[in-house]
Amino acid sequence: MANENSSFQLLANGILKENPIFKLALSMCPAVGISTTVMNGLLLGTAVLFVQVFSSVTISALKNYIHPRIRIPTYTLTIATWVTVIDLSLAAFFPLAYAKMGIFVKIIVAFAIITMRLEMFACKEPVSDSFWDGLGMGLGFLVGMVVIGFVRELLGSGAILGYDVLGFKPLLFFILPSAGFFVVGLMMAFFNWIEVAYAQRKKG
Amino acid sequence: MKNILTIIFRLTVSCLIAGLIMGMTFVFTNKAKKANEHAREEKVVYSLLGYSKANPIPDSMGLHEIFRYVVSDGETQSIGYLLPSEGHGEAESFNFVRIDLDGKYLDSSSVTITGEKVKEQKDRDAAVQIALGAGKGIRFVDQTIVVTEGDGRFAYLLGGKFPGYKTHIAIMLALDPSYSILGLEVMEHEEDPGLGAEIEQDYFKNQFKLKPFEKIKSIEVVKTPLPSEYFDALEGRVDESAAVDIMKQYSDQDIYALTGATISSAAVSSGVRAMTKKFAYRLDTLDRVLNEQQIAVPF
Amino acid sequence: MIRTKKLIFLAAALFALGFSSLVQAAGLVTSTEFGAENEIIVSFSHSVDLGEAADPDRYTVFEEADPDIRLAITNIDVSSDGKRAVIAFADPLNTTQTHIVNTSGIGGVAKSSFSVSKSYLGYLFSILISALLINNFVFTKYLGLCVFFGTAKRKETAKGMGVVFTVVIVVACSMSWVLYNYVMKPFDLNYLQIVIFIGLTSLTVQAVDTVLRKVNPVMFKSFGVYLVLVIANCIIIAVPLLMASNEYNYFETFMLSLGAGGGFLLALYLMSSVSERLELAKIPPSFKGLPIAFIVAGQFAMAFLGFSGLQLF
Numbered sequence: 001m002a003n004e005n006s007s008f009q010l011l012a013n014g015i016l017k018e019n020p021i022f023k024l025a026l027s028m029c030p031a032v033g034i035s036t037t038v039m040n041g042l043l044l045g046t047a048v049l050f051v052q053v054f055s056s057v058t059i060s061a062l063k064n065y066i067h068p069r070i071r072i073p074t075y076t077l078t079i080a081t082w083v084t085v086i087d088l089s090l091a092a093f094f095p096l097a098y099a100k101m102g103i104f105v106k107i108i109v110a111f112a113i114i115t116m117r118l119e120m121f122a123c124k125e126p127v128s129d130s131f132w133d134g135l136g137m138g139l140g141f142l143v144g145m146v147v148i149g150f151v152r153e154l155l156g157s158g159a160i161l162g163y164d165v166l167g168f169k170p171l172l173f174f175i176l177p178s179a180g181f182f183v184v185g186l187m188m189a190f191f192n193w194i195e196v197a198y199a200q201r202k203k204g
Numbered sequence: 205m206k207n208i209l210t211i212i213f214r215l216t217v218s219c220l221i222a223g224l225i226m227g228m229t230f231v232f233t234n235k236a237k238k239a240n241e242h243a244r245e246e247k248v249v250y251s252l253l254g255y256s257k258a259n260p261i262p263d264s265m266g267l268h269e270i271f272r273y274v275v276s277d278g279e280t281q282s283i284g285y286l287l288p289s290e291g292h293g294e295a296e297s298f299n300f301v302r303i304d305l306d307g308k309y310l311d312s313s314s315v316t317i318t319g320e321k322v323k324e325q326k327d328r329d330a331a332v333q334i335a336l337g338a339g340k341g342i343r344f345v346d347q348t349i350v351v352t353e354g355d356g357r358f359a360y361l362l363g364g365k366f367p368g369y370k371t372h373i374a375i376m377l378a379l380d381p382s383y384s385i386l387g388l389e390v391m392e393h394e395e396d397p398g399l400g401a402e403i404e405q406d407y408f409k410n411q412f413k414l415k416p417f418e419k420i421k422s423i424e425v426v427k428t429p430l431p432s433e434y435f436d437a438l439e440g441r442v443d444e445s446a447a448v449d450i451m452k453q454y455s456d457q458d459i460y461a462l463t464g465a466t467i468s469s470a471a472v473s474s475g476v477r478a479m480t481k482k483f484a485y486r487l488d489t490l491d492r493v494l495n496e497q498q499i500a501v502p503f
Numbered sequence: 504m505i506r507t508k509k510l511i512f513l514a515a516a517l518f519a520l521g522f523s524s525l526v527q528a529a530g531l532v533t534s535t536e537f538g539a540e541n542e543i544i545v546s547f548s549h550s551v552d553l554g555e556a557a558d559p560d561r562y563t564v565f566e567e568a569d570p571d572i573r574l575a576i577t578n579i580d581v582s583s584d585g586k587r588a589v590i591a592f593a594d595p596l597n598t599t600q601t602h603i604v605n606t607s608g609i610g611g612v613a614k615s616s617f618s619v620s621k622s623y624l625g626y627l628f629s630i631l632i633s634a635l636l637i638n639n640f641v642f643t644k645y646l647g648l649c650v651f652f653g654t655a656k657r658k659e660t661a662k663g664m665g666v667v668f669t670v671v672i673v674v675a676c677s678m679s680w681v682l683y684n685y686v687m688k689p690f691d692l693n694y695l696q697i698v699i700f701i702g703l704t705s706l707t708v709q710a711v712d713t714v715l716r717k718v719n720p721v722m723f724k725s726f727g728v729y730l731v732l733v734i735a736n737c738i739i740i741a742v743p744l745l746m747a748s749n750e751y752n753y754f755e756t757f758m759l760s761l762g763a764g765g766g767f768l769l770a771l772y773l774m775s776s777v778s779e780r781l782e783l784a785k786i787p788p789s790f791k792g793l794p795i796a797f798i799v800a801g802q803f804a805m806a807f808l809g810f811s812g813l814q815l816f
Contacts, residue, residue, distance in 0.1 A: 028652075029737045033645030067211050074218060076705055076734075080698040081222040085229045088694055092233035095240050099392075106744055109701050112649050112735040176396070177645060178804035185790075185797025193789035222698065230694040274570065283571050305571050345568075367599055369812060467812065478597070482572050489571075 010132040011139065030104045031148055032180030038161050041149030043097050045142025047086050047105050049135070052114055054082045056122040056134030063123045075118045076109075083109040113137065152183055242323070249361055252378040252387040253351060266352045268503050269322070272486070273332065275302060276341040282310055284342070285490055286322075286332060289314075290500035298322065299499060300335055307489045309497055348483070350503045357381045357503055362483055363391070366475035369467040370394045373403070377476060383417035383484045388476065400468035408469070410438040411459050412476060414451045420480045425461040425469045434460075531612045535604070535619040540595040543604065543619050550585035551610035557581045561609055562590065567601040567618065574602075627758045630751075632813070634762025640738045641770035642800070642807040647738040652796055654732070654771060661775035662768070667711075667729045669764025672742055675700075675707040676760035679743035680753060693747075700743040701734075708733055738763055773803060 034040050055078050059066070066074050087105045090098045098105065108114070117137055122130040153160060156174030173179050255261045271286040282304045289299045298317060302310040313335040321327040325344060332342055349361040358381070365374040373393045378386035388409045395401045402408060407430065415423065436442050437450035461469035494501060530548050538544045543564070547556075555561060559576040566572065575593040582588070596602065601620040607613065640646050654664040679700050687693055712730050715723040733739060742763045746756045777799050786795050 028648045029646050032648060065214065067207075067214055069207075070211050070215055073215065073702075073705060076701055077218055077222055077698065080701050081225055084226045084694060084697050087697065088226075088229050088233045092237040092240065095237070095244065103741055103744055106697050107646065107737045107740055109697050110735060110737045110740045115735070176808075177643075178801055178808060180645060181797045181801030181804055185794045185801065188797065189787075189789045189794035192794065196789060223695070226694060226698070281570050303571075305565075307571070482569060485572060 007128070007132040010129060011136040028184065029107065031145060031184055033177060034101055034104050035145055035148040035152055035180060035183075036156065036175045036177070037153045038146055038149040039097065040100060041145035041147075042142070043090070043094070044101055044104060045138070045145045047090060048108055048111070048114075048141045049138030050086050051079060051082045051108050052117065052138040052141075053131060053134040055079050055114055055118060056130040057127055058082075059118050059122040060125060060127045060130035066123070071119070071123070072115075075115050078118075079114055080109050113141070148180075148183055148187065151187070152179065248376055248389050248391065249349065252361060252376060252389055253359060254387075264354050265358065266502065268350045268352065268501075269347055270350060270490075271322075271328065271347045272345045273300075274343045274345055275336065276343075277339065281305060283486075284332070284336075286315060286328070287499075287501050290502055298331075299501075300332055301490070301493065301497075301499060303489060303493055307492070309493045312497070312499060348487075352503045359386055360483070360487070362479065364475060364479040365392075366471065366478070368393055368395060368471045369400050369465070370396070373468075373471060373475065375472070375475065375479075377479055379480065379483070383420070383480060385412045385415050385420060385476070385480070388412045390472075395465070395468050399462070400465045402462045402465060403468055403472055406440065407435055407438040408459075408462055408472075410451070411454075412473075414448070414455050416455060417480065417484065419456055420477055423473050423477050424458045425466065425473050426458045427461050427466060429463075430460040531606070531610050531615045532617050535617060537596060537598045537619060537621065538589060540598075541592045543590045543592075543596070543602065545588045545590065545604070545617075547586050547588070547610055549610060551581075551588075553581050553583075553585055555609045556585065556588050561607050563605040563607075564590070564592070565603055566597065567603050570603070627754055629814070630755055631758040631762040631765075634759050635766045635769065636807070637810045637813050639766040639770060639807050639810075640741065640763050641767060642804045643811070644741070645804075646741050647736045647767060648800075650732050650736045651767075651771065651774070652793060652800075654729070655774035655796070656778050658772065658775045658779065660729075661771035663726050664729045664732065665764070665768025665771045667726050668733055668736065668738075668767055669761070671704070671707050671711055671730070671733050672739060672764045673757065673760045674711070675704045675739065676742050676746060676756055677753070678703045678707065680746060680751075680756045683743070683747050687747075696744065696747055697740070701740055703743075704739050705734060738767060770803070774800065 030044050034044060055075075058078050059075065083106065086108075090101075090105060117134065121133050125133070150160065152174045155170050156172060156176075156179070158164060158169050174183065249267070250256060250261055253261065253265075268288050273284040273286065275282045275284045282302050284300055284302045287299050287301060289297050298315040299312050300315050301312040304310050315331050315335040317327065317331040321331075329342060329344060333340075336342065346363060350357060351359040351361065360379045360381075360383075361376060362379070363374065363376050365372050367373075371394045373395070374391040376389045376391055378388070380386050390404045390409065393401065393403065395403065411434075430438075433450060434454055437447040440447065442450070459469060459473045493499075532545055533548045534546045536544050557579045559579060562576060562579070564574045564576065566574075574596075577591050577593050579591070580589040590604075598621055601618050603616060603618050605614070605616045607615075609615070634640070638644060641648065641651055650664070654660045682699055682703065683696075687695065687699070708730050712727065715727060715730075742760055746759060749755075751759060774796075778796065781795060781799070790798075
């Protein structure tokens with residue numbers, strides 16, 4: 001199955017083919033709610049990356065000791081532990097940035113993507129493969145968040161990472177939270193369109 | 205049966221390990237968190253006074269903290285102030301002065317606590333409780349920093365929290381000895397970005413600067429646009445002396461509301477109004493009592 | 504039989520809560536309330552001497568949190584039968600705070616003290632409305648979206664998911680409140696919030712699953728499949744966290760969780776109604792499915808923006 005793939009392929013899989021936000025359409029809450037700036041996207045993406053990688057590795061390392069009937073509670077416990085760790089660390093070392101993200105770091109524990117990945121991949125594959133897969137998924141999420149954040153920050157406040165790029169604010173609407181829906185929807189449609197056009201070109 | 209036992213055993217073990225990991229992280233990060241909080245508060249304090257890393261605070265300036273408590277003794281309540289006592293440098297000692305609700309002096313007790321521990325609420329509360337005895341209930345309300353320059357007072361710094369448009373807004377206010385405003389800093393808020401969040405911008409916050417106490421007691425917001433020369437002065441686009449002149453011209457003017465955020469602007473101005481009035485009343489009462497009772501304080 | 508008993512109990516509880524601004528002050532005052540923005544209206548239990556009641560010196564009014572700051576009274580209007588007094592103040596009152604009024608020598612009572620606050624029932628109701636409309640968890644807080652888009656395709660699935668979710672969240676939140684107040688706060692275990700709350704939710708889902716299977720298999724067949732999805736819903740962890748950070752008491756927690764579940768149900772229902780219509784509409788091929796759902800949700804979010812700043816009580 002996927003265990004013959006090289007680490008690079010696993011990585012690329014997470015970022016492109018099975019990108020959590022745009023393709024699998026999972027864990028979209030922060031993509032809509034918090035992606036107002038690139039910085040937010042980077043921070044939350046890093047947090048998710050951390051949780052995904054550590055959970056995948058932990059579960060993969062312990063897969064022989066997990067009783068099948070308590071699979072799900074074990075996954076939940078692992079994820080919750082790592083989320084608490086990253087939450088405490090971010091609160092202590094990056095207090096200003098953490099304050100902007102509010103409750104979203106703690107909510108990582110409820111992301112479907114992480115549990116799903118543990119269930120589908122980590123409990124069957126060796127540790128190193130799980131590591132690359134976790135990294136790929138986490139990076140996919142990070143890339144997705146950063147791209148959305150880029151679009152919203154540029155069009156909403158004319159700045160990137162806080163640096164004023166455009167010198168004026170094109171459309172304040174984009175940093176209003178409700179615009180998150182529009183941006184994500186439009187971007188999904190855009191990716192769909194690219195795929196369809198690419199497939200058509202390949203055919204004819 | 206054996207199945208269930210193994211399950212329970214493994215689950216317990218995993219819970220314990222998880223708990224251990226989280227506990228260790230907590231202990232490790234807690235210290236950093238507290239240090240960061242104090243550093244941030246210090247930074248805000250210095251910037252409100254007009255100093256920063258590049259322009260550090262001179263040695264002649266002292267920062268003294270007053271902690272206010274509400275003491276309940278059965279049905280009656282009184283206000284208690286935890287103050288540093290004079291000569292507090294080597295022998296760190298504090299005084300707890302109680303004033304009744306009508307502004308009359310009640311009593312004062314000596315509190316032993318180090319200057320470091322007094323910043324932690326738990327240690328502070330415990331020390332005050334010991335000084336007062338077990339019969340009274342105490343509740344910490346807020347703290348004020350009195351800034352002295354040489355022998356005289358330079359500024360008062362107070363924090364306050366009040367309801368905003370969304371949830372609440374927490375600010376730190378700097379007042380000069382005559383209770384006119386030196387500066388304002390927004391610490392926390394949950395207002396809309398681009399609208400209410402603009403209360404963090406200089407052109408709103410700095411409108412409060414140099415407003416005299418008489419104006420603050422009745423300050424309101426007006427929904428007219430900010431004059432451009434005032435805007436430039438507030439944003440620091442003109443040199444300092446010119447900016448101060450312009451701001452003085454507007455010192456009797458109400459606050460110009462933010463576009464699209466009238467309620468947030470009104471919330472901040474009424475919050476500042478309430479905070480300043482209450483603080484002025486309380487500090488005047490405290491000063492009078494300290495004078496009458498000849499209690500020595502380093503400010 | 505049991506239903507009537509429950510109704511009576513509920514009515515009694517509401518009655519008691521609703522009249523919480525009722526006073527127990529030596530029977531002098533029957534009720535108090537805030538009037539116009541700088542007024543307090545007091546109703547006496549018996550006629551009081553007009554001169555005494557209109558004398559500002561006999562009243563001391565302050566906000567409960569600031570007992571040393573006395574509010575300045577400008578004048579007092581007493582009704583001719585001596586049973587109602589309107590106290591007017593120099594500055595507008597901060598009605599979010601409880602105010603305490605102390606009287607001396609009015610109506611033959613030497614000293615009396617009573618509190619004035621906005622109705623507690625109103626406050627609870629405002630928490631409910633806030634979680635339901637103003638801070639709707641899906642459209643204003645952007646939580647629970649994965650499950651939202653998954654189940655908002657048909658009205659039946661929407662209703663099923665909404666109801667199951669509301670039940671689970673109310674139960675889980677109540678248990679979280681108990682654990683938070685009696686275990687986490689005394690032992691300073693706040694960093695275990697995430698683990699404990701999600702653990703309680705899983706437990707609740709398991710419990711509801713088992714109970715429903717045994718008690719009502721028919722209902723289980725229609726609703727059971729949604730139970731698994733509840734855990735993946737971000738709202739389920741957000742509500743206990745919100746409860747903990749706001750330090751709500753039990754009634755407030757109950758209202759919050761009810762509002763959150765209700766808001767989710769409302770959002771699902773609205774979305775599914777539109778979804779069913781969308782299936783018949785002409786949509787460009789790249790937009791089919793999720794993209795157009797997102798755009799519709801965005802429009803709902805903008806509409807719900809209109810509720811912000813709503814204050815009912």
